[in-house]
Amino acid sequence: MKPFLAVVARDLRLAVRQGGATLLAVVFFLLTVTLFPLGIGPEPGVLARIAPGVLWVAALLAAMLSLDRLFQADFEDGSLEQLALSGLPFGMIALAKIIAHWLTTGLPLLLAAPLLAVLLNMDAEGFGALLVTMLIGTPALSLIGAIGAALTLTVRRGGVLLSLLVLPLYVPVLIFGVSAIDAAVHGLNAKPHLLLLGALTMAALPLCPWAASAALKLSLE
Amino acid sequence: MSIHYFANPTRFTRLAGRIQPWSAGVTGLLLVVGLYLGLFVAPADYQQGDSVRIMFVHVPAAWMALFCYTFLAVASAVGLIWKHPLADLAAKASAPIGACFTFIALATGSLWGKPMWGTWWVWDARLTSVLILLFLYLGYMALWQAIEDAQKAARAAAILALVGFVNVPIIKFSVDWWNTLHQPSSVIRMDGPSIHASMLWPLLLMALAFKAYFITMLLARMRMELNLRRIRALRLAERDS
Numbered sequence: 001m002k003p004f005l006a007v008v009a010r011d012l013r014l015a016v017r018q019g020g021a022t023l024l025a026v027v028f029f030l031l032t033v034t035l036f037p038l039g040i041g042p043e044p045g046v047l048a049r050i051a052p053g054v055l056w057v058a059a060l061l062a063a064m065l066s067l068d069r070l071f072q073a074d075f076e077d078g079s080l081e082q083l084a085l086s087g088l089p090f091g092m093i094a095l096a097k098i099i100a101h102w103l104t105t106g107l108p109l110l111l112a113a114p115l116l117a118v119l120l121n122m123d124a125e126g127f128g129a130l131l132v133t134m135l136i137g138t139p140a141l142s143l144i145g146a147i148g149a150a151l152t153l154t155v156r157r158g159g160v161l162l163s164l165l166v167l168p169l170y171v172p173v174l175i176f177g178v179s180a181i182d183a184a185v186h187g188l189n190a191k192p193h194l195l196l197l198g199a200l201t202m203a204a205l206p207l208c209p210w211a212a213s214a215a216l217k218l219s220l221e
Numbered sequence: 222m223s224i225h226y227f228a229n230p231t232r233f234t235r236l237a238g239r240i241q242p243w244s245a246g247v248t249g250l251l252l253v254v255g256l257y258l259g260l261f262v263a264p265a266d267y268q269q270g271d272s273v274r275i276m277f278v279h280v281p282a283a284w285m286a287l288f289c290y291t292f293l294a295v296a297s298a299v300g301l302i303w304k305h306p307l308a309d310l311a312a313k314a315s316a317p318i319g320a321c322f323t324f325i326a327l328a329t330g331s332l333w334g335k336p337m338w339g340t341w342w343v344w345d346a347r348l349t350s351v352l353i354l355l356f357l358y359l360g361y362m363a364l365w366q367a368i369e370d371a372q373k374a375a376r377a378a379a380i381l382a383l384v385g386f387v388n389v390p391i392i393k394f395s396v397d398w399w400n401t402l403h404q405p406s407s408v409i410r411m412d413g414p415s416i417h418a419s420m421l422w423p424l425l426l427m428a429l430a431f432k433a434y435f436i437t438m439l440l441a442r443m444r445m446e447l448n449l450r451r452i453r454a455l456r457l458a459e460r461d462s
Binding site for chain 2: 147151
């Protein structure tokens with residue numbers, strides 16, 4: 001357990017000392033959401049209607065854009081090989097890095113989301129559901145995204161390829177996340193959607209680090 | 222004699238060369254009979270008129286879209302677990318065929334949707350998930366393209382295929398989960414098919430024709446890939462000597 005936590009702590013320390021990168025994902029999130037009223041028009045009713053979807057799509061894109069940081073730097077300077085030799089199972093290393101990634105992107109997005117929901121005039125009923133879906137859903141984004149990040153590690157200019165690989169896999173998270181908020185806004189029971197979203201995350205938790213570590217091993221050969 | 226007997230590329234090429242004319246012939250025959258029955262013999266639907274005939278292409282293509290992805294995932298698993306090079310080739314070769322079937326299913330579906338639903342496209346669960354299936358195929362093929370080392374590309378693509386395979390059951394059952402505009406399945410049901418034999422026969426013949434076409438194209442693409450690798454190896458040997 002101790003080496004596992006050490007990897008998490010190391011990645012968090014790196015993120016804090018580099019500073020900008022974490023903030024960048026949140027700024028991207030803010031900026032994308034700001035574009036929607038400009039593109040669609042400022043009517044509060046329309047914005048309130050599309051708010052859950054816009055927030056989730058923007059969060060999806062922000063999480064995806066930050067994925068290239070997940071393994072890239074460690075791969076380039078050779079620390080990934082050192083980690084592979086550390087004796088910690090490779091899946092656990094991947095999981096540690098995924099947790100650090102969620103803490104530095106998913107969590108800030110979660111904190112920024114209510115503010116943006118206010119700007120988009122979202123119905124007050126939906127705020128609780130928004131926070132809960134973000135809390136359960138964004139870990140799945142980091143988990144699934146890690147597979148894409150690991151697969152495109154050795155590909156030059158892999159950014160576009162990464163989005164092609166990862167975005168289709170994000171779709172169920174998006175659907176259940178948005179439908180839970182919509183249900184809450186319309187006074188319906190959001191629980192089934194939340195349960196399904198939770199099931200996705202729980203299924204991704206053991207499977208994704210495993211798949212990501214298999215992909216990482218390819219790039220270390 | 223195990224399956225490894227045909228793992229030898231030379232043996233495989235010989236066998237494939239022998240099967241291919243037959244499967245091509247069967248494809249042609251079934252297509253002609255199936256299209257004749259579907260376009261001329263089967264009655265027009267009392268509600269949908271002649272546009273129901275699009276179904277004889279659309280439904281088998283949609284089945285094939287799922288079948289090809291299943292095949293791709295199984296071949297990828299075999300390639301990943303037993304390091305079987307021909308399985309990697311089979312997975313690679315099946316992707317473009319599956320992508321084409323997926324595209325045909327989407328295109329014919331939208332041609333049918335215009336007169337029936339009054340719109341080219343609706344964001345119904347099943348349509349959307351087939352569109353996502355197309356993206357999965359494209360991502361899979363793009364990953365093969367992006368990694369130069371053929372062995373690494375094969376394994377990376379296999380991991381992606383297995384991850385994406387999780388999506389296939391979601392597609393298959395999405396109709397029952399969300400149950401929106403797209404009609405529920407009317408052929409594979411517990412109480413037997415609910416469509417008349419005059420429509421069921423051309424449908425099944427077309428489905429078999431598409432299967433035979435898949436086999437023909439798969440063998441052709443695998444042989445092409447083997448020959449390409451042989452040419453590359455020869456060129457490298459020539460340059461080094």
